[in-house]
Amino acid sequence: MEDAALQRILDQIADAAFATADKGRVADYIPDLAGVAPDQFAIAVARPGHPTLTAGRASHRFSIQSVSKVFTLALALGTLGDRLWNRVGREPSGQAFDSMILLEQEQGRPRNPFINAGAIVTTDAVLEGSEPREALAAILRFVQAAANDDDIHINESVARSEIATGHRNFALAHYLRSHDNLRHPPDLTLGVYFHQCAIEMTCAQLAHAGLFLTACEGAPRLVSPGRVRRINALMMTCGHYDGSGDYAYRVGLPGKSGVGGGILTIAPGVASIAVWAPGLNRYGNSKLGTEAMQRLTDLTGWSVFGAP
Ligand code: GLN
DSSP: OOHHHHHHHHHHHHHHHHHOSOOOEEOOSSHHHHTSOSSOOEEEEEOTTSOOEEEESTTOOEEOGGGHHHHHHHHHHHHHGGGGGGTSOOSOOOSOTTOOHHHHHTTTOOSOTTSHHHHHHHHHHHHTTSOHHHHHHHHHHHHHHHHTOSOOEEOHHHHHHHHHHOHHHHHHHHHHHHTTOOOSOHHHHHHHHHHHHTEEEOHHHHHHHTGGGTTOTTSOOOSOHHHHHHHHHHHHHHTTGGGHHHHHHHTOSOEEEOTTSEEEEEETTTEEEEEEOOEEOTTSSBHHHHHHHHHHHHHHOOOTTOOO
């Protein structure tokens, strides 16, 4: 699609988002995110060989939260390979992102790497053989390399805010440890996990950082093509928790959301798209972000399932 036509579509999507009355509810269980104004929206599309196109507040930094789980998964698969799957499953959970129910039923083996329990195990795997500081630096470096941009940082205040209030994550980590599926003390693994969630990026940076998952010619190659395909499969089936089926139905592309209101979506072979709108729907995924992505695939035909 030509840049000018796509820019018109993005402007139209941003106008529709700003005009929508129901903007969802900002995540308030993380005190530092509770004060973010819900009437904000941004979208960015990155394609190799094209300028990055944006609409709305695309250079405003937001907390990527669980979108970071895609990058740690890629990093963990790179260092540990398929051994990771001995500790984490690959099935949708049908439960909230911080649910404990299945973890108990399945003896401490999380359903997938994108729910909190699975992401905590993945971070624990990245920690193997290194100090927390080094592991965190490796995660941040991976994100910076993917985005080809060193100006990406961690918001310490958001990380501290989660350390102080993340009781469910501590419960999950202790439960994992009781099943010997956490190799480090919970506060150590969670220290890294909370900091990776507190990485801040703009929509334009996040869209760039997703390019390696498009497998487009000219996109950075950070993991093998086989792994790109499988990470996309997990994003499609598990990237939106118990709203994953709904996202596949509405948008038809692999995506990963975070409670900061960001969503990274991959149109394989075509583009990497980031949206941000801090109000969430009942699944904890960006409400306006999901609606915007639905409009985008309706108007571009980029869904992997075919025509609009
Ligand atoms: N840091 C958040 C948490 O662990 C991430 C959750 C999310 O973005 N869904 O609760």
